Amino acid sequence: MSRTLRLFLDFDGTITTADVGNQFFLRFGGDACAALNRQYLDGELSARGYYERALAVVGSCDASAFARFLDDQRCDPGLHGIIDLCAAQGIALTVLSDGLDAYIRPLLGREGVKDVQLFSNGLHWTPDPAGERLSGTLAFPHGNAECDRCACCKRNLMLGSAADGDVLIYVGDGYSDRCPVEYADLVFAKSSLQTWCQQNNISYLPYRTLEDVRVRLAAELNNRTLRPRPRAERKRREAYMMEA
Numbered sequence: 001m002s003r004t005l006r007l008f009l010d011f012d013g014t015i016t017t018a019d020v021g022n023q024f025f026l027r028f029g030g031d032a033c034a035a036l037n038r039q040y041l042d043g044e045l046s047a048r049g050y051y052e053r054a055l056a057v058v059g060s061c062d063a064s065a066f067a068r069f070l071d072d073q074r075c076d077p078g079l080h081g082i083i084d085l086c087a088a089q090g091i092a093l094t095v096l097s098d099g100l101d102a103y104i105r106p107l108l109g110r111e112g113v114k115d116v117q118l119f120s121n122g123l124h125w126t127p128d129p130a131g132e133r134l135s136g137t138l139a140f141p142h143g144n145a146e147c148d149r150c151a152c153c154k155r156n157l158m159l160g161s162a163a164d165g166d167v168l169i170y171v172g173d174g175y176s177d178r179c180p181v182e183y184a185d186l187v188f189a190k191s192s193l194q195t196w197c198q199q200n201n202i203s204y205l206p207y208r209t210l211e212d213v214r215v216r217l218a219a220e221l222n223n224r225t226l227r228p229r230p231r232a233e234r235k236r237r238e239a240y241m242m243e244a
Contacts, residue, residue, distance in 0.1 A: 079113070
C-alpha cells in the first residue's frame with residue numbers, strides 16, 4: 001500500500017509567535033472584541049458569528065495602521081526548517097487556519113513562503129477612493145454545515161486530503177486544533193492544546209518552537225517509527241462511514 005506522510009500546520013500561535021487574529025481584533029476593536037472572543041471560547045458564539053460581530057465592531061480600518069500591524073507580527077524562525085524537511089522527505093505540507101487570509105498570506109509572503117498549500121477563512125479588504133481606509137468582507141469557504149465550532153473545518157480538510165494508510169501529523173496550539181488532533185497519528189501540542197490533549201487522553205509530543213518539531217520529526221523519520229495510530233485510524237473510519 002502506498003503511504004504518504006502529511007503534515008498539517010496551524011497558523012496563529014504555531015507558525016506565528018502570537019495569535020495574530022486575536023491581536024488584530026484587540027488592536028482595532030478593543031475591549032468589545034475581547035468580550036466577543038470570550039463568548040466564542042465559552043461556546044456562546046460560533047467562530048463565524050464571532051468574526052462577523054468583531055469585524056462589525058472594527059468597521060473600516062486605517063490602511064497604514066494595518067500595514068504597521070503586520071510589521072509588528074513575527075513568524076517562528078523554525079518555519080523554514082519544517083518546510084525544508086518536508087521537501088527533502090517528500091512530506092505533503094498544508095497550513096490549516098481558522099484565521100483570516102488578509103494577514104496570513106502577507107506574513108507567509110514576507111517569509112518567502114509562497115507554494116505551501118493553505119486553507120483558511122477569507123477577509124477581502126476594499127480600499128476607499130483615497131486608499132486610506134479599508135472595508136472588509138468575510139468569506140467562509142471551508143465551513144462545516146453540521147458543526148459551527150470553527151469557521152474553517154480543519155478536520156474535514158485534513159480527512160479530505162488523506163488516503164487510507166496515510167500518516168497524518170498535526171502541529172497546533174489552540175482551540176481550533178482540538179478536533180483535528182483526534183484524527184492525527186502524530187500530534188505536536190503546546191499551550192491550551194497541550195492541556196486539552198492531557199485531559200482527553202490524546203497522545204502528543206510537547207514543543208515550544210517549530211525547531212523542536214523539526215528535530216523530533218526528523219528523529220521519528222530516521223528511526224522509521226511513524227505509523228498510523230489505531231485510535232486515530234478508527235476515528236477516521238467512523239468519519240468516512242458517516243459521510244458515505
